Amino acid sequence: xxFNPKKAILIGFTCFVLAGCSANPAQQTPQNIESDQxxxxxxxxDSVVDALMISxxxxxxxxxxxxxxxxxxxxxxxxxxxxxxxxxxxxxxxxISKVLMPIPNLRINVIGHTDNxxxxxxxxxxxxxxxxxxxxxxxEQGLNPAFLxxxxxxxxxxxxxxxxxxxxxxxxxxxLMVSF
Numbered sequence: 001x002x003f004n005p006k007k008a009i010l011i012g013f014t015c016f017v018l019a020g021c022s023a024n025p026a027q028q029t030p031q032n033i034e035s036d037q038x039x040x041x042x043x044x045x046d047s048v049v050d051a052l053m054i055s056x057x058x059x060x061x062x063x064x065x066x067x068x069x070x071x072x073x074x075x076x077x078x079x080x081x082x083x084x085x086x087x088x089x090x091x092x093x094x095x096i097s098k099v100l101m102p103i104p105n106l107r108i109n110v111i112g113h114t115d116n117x118x119x120x121x122x123x124x125x126x127x128x129x130x131x132x133x134x135x136x137x138x139x140e141q142g143l144n145p146a147f148l149x150x151x152x153x154x155x156x157x158x159x160x161x162x163x164x165x166x167x168x169x170x171x172x173x174x175x176l177m178v179s180f
Contacts, residue, residue: 041066041180044103048178051099057092063177070096070176073159078172081118083129085137089174093134097141100178109149109177110135115168116155127152134174 039047045068049060052070059071077089085093100106112131114123131150139145160167 044180048099048103048180052096055092055095057088058096065179067177067179070178072173072175073170076169076172077174078130080115080168080172081126083126083133085133089134090137093137094141096176097138097143101142103180105147105180107147107149107179108135108138108143109151109179110138111175111177112150112152113157113171113173113175114155115171116158116162117168120154123154124152127154130172130174134176 045062045066048068049062052058052060057072057074059073061069061071063069072089072092075086075088075092077086078084079086100108110131112127112129112134114127114130116123118126128150129152131152135145135148135150138148155162155171158167158171159173160170162168162171
């Protein structure tokens, strides 16, 4: 299924409107939101999942604390020893940005990872740089920098076997933890 930008924008706008946002969300307070306009966190989360499911490059996992883990399991995000975003990853991040941008006060933690080649200190810095590159790209797409954080875990959390080239490529990745 291909990404449909009109559908994503419509769903994002719907989330924005249903969340009771005014023209300036920074001035929005609980006292001036009508109770029938407010969506629960679960409803917003479900709307975002529905909108993002149209992208074949993403794996979405709801967490116990009503957050959303976005993984890029079908994308080689980075080359060996690199922090430059692949074209595929940029495309997926643009799709995600279009869905998330209209939602006020969401938090995105960008988490970088590496394979296990090289020393641990170097891989830690590389994973942090990968997360920073993704966060910078999301800022360029219009997401609020105040709600973007980064973390790097180096090779500490592999998702594939580091003994194979394919496994190492899968471990060179980023994940987005989105909370509402």
